[in-house]
Amino acid sequence: MKSNIIRSVLSATALGVLSSSAMAHGDEEHAKPRTFDASKVEATAFGQEGNPKKVSRVIHVGMSDHMRFSPATISVKRGETVKLVVRNDGQILHEMVLGTKEALKEHAELMKKFPEMEHADSNMAHVKPGKAGEIIWQFTKAGEFEFACLQPGHFEAGMVGKVLVK
Template identity: 40%
Template sequence: MTARIRLSLAGCFLALSLPVMASPAGHFDFGQPAPAASATRTVEIDMTDIAFTPKSLDVKAGETVRFVLVNKGQLLHEFNLGNAAMHAAHQKEMLEMQQSGMLTPTGMGHDGMDHSAMGHGAMNMPGMKHDDPNSVLVEPGKTAELTWTFTRADNLEFACNVPGHYQAGMVGKVKVAP
């Protein structure tokens, strides 16, 4: 076997052994993104400095919800679906983005960023964008959407992981009923 083939195989094995994180092609135990047309309900979430309204949501397993996210505040906010452990990990990524200048208090520091591959050298790559399928950033005065099909309960939260926002109380509960 040539050195080139060995290196190619080693790269493939390394890529397959990396943990699956929340990424555009990632899998989530609590559901998956869906097209807006498949939504059975629309829920408007107001984002202010520093709160969500409403503060909790009740959904049913199998339900597809279209979230309309309206940032009525003066700061950049995020709507991210996950559990507390996922939010804690994502907060570290968001802090790295803020420290690098890619994220400012009111928006994106560059044209875009992709932090789905954080921890794998993504911070040094050009053309990065925030594109996790369970998350959306909303700049002040803007509206965004996220549509999600919930599959099961998992102590879910919706949260803003912009540095300091979750800790200040910008988090809500999602109850998924069978």
């Protein structure tokens, strides 16, 4: 039932985005800098947007045109707020999206159908070649989660990593 709700929300979001005149997922600027607002933070199965004032650690992650993240696995403590600095060392647009394995798979399928879909959530960073982006995230639940590049074809090529929350 939960996956049906997620699927419905993703479908509704995609339709809403597609009906708007502002669609971008290619080389255009993807998201405006986020301003943290504690009243708008939404809990997810893999954590929530983190308060920049409570960052306890910075983790650097590289992305390459070999469709890999480096490191491919990161470990954090439950409750920890980290800043993920995501660097694109390649020549094409890449992104890092945090989520559960199932949610990332569903989102990747949606991206295949709607490659120009615009989205800018707190759990993702879209990074042009030679640039860096960041995600500030609080990992509130223990478990194994993932991050992936959901640009069409990248996820399928294996551009996926793991987050181990202990």
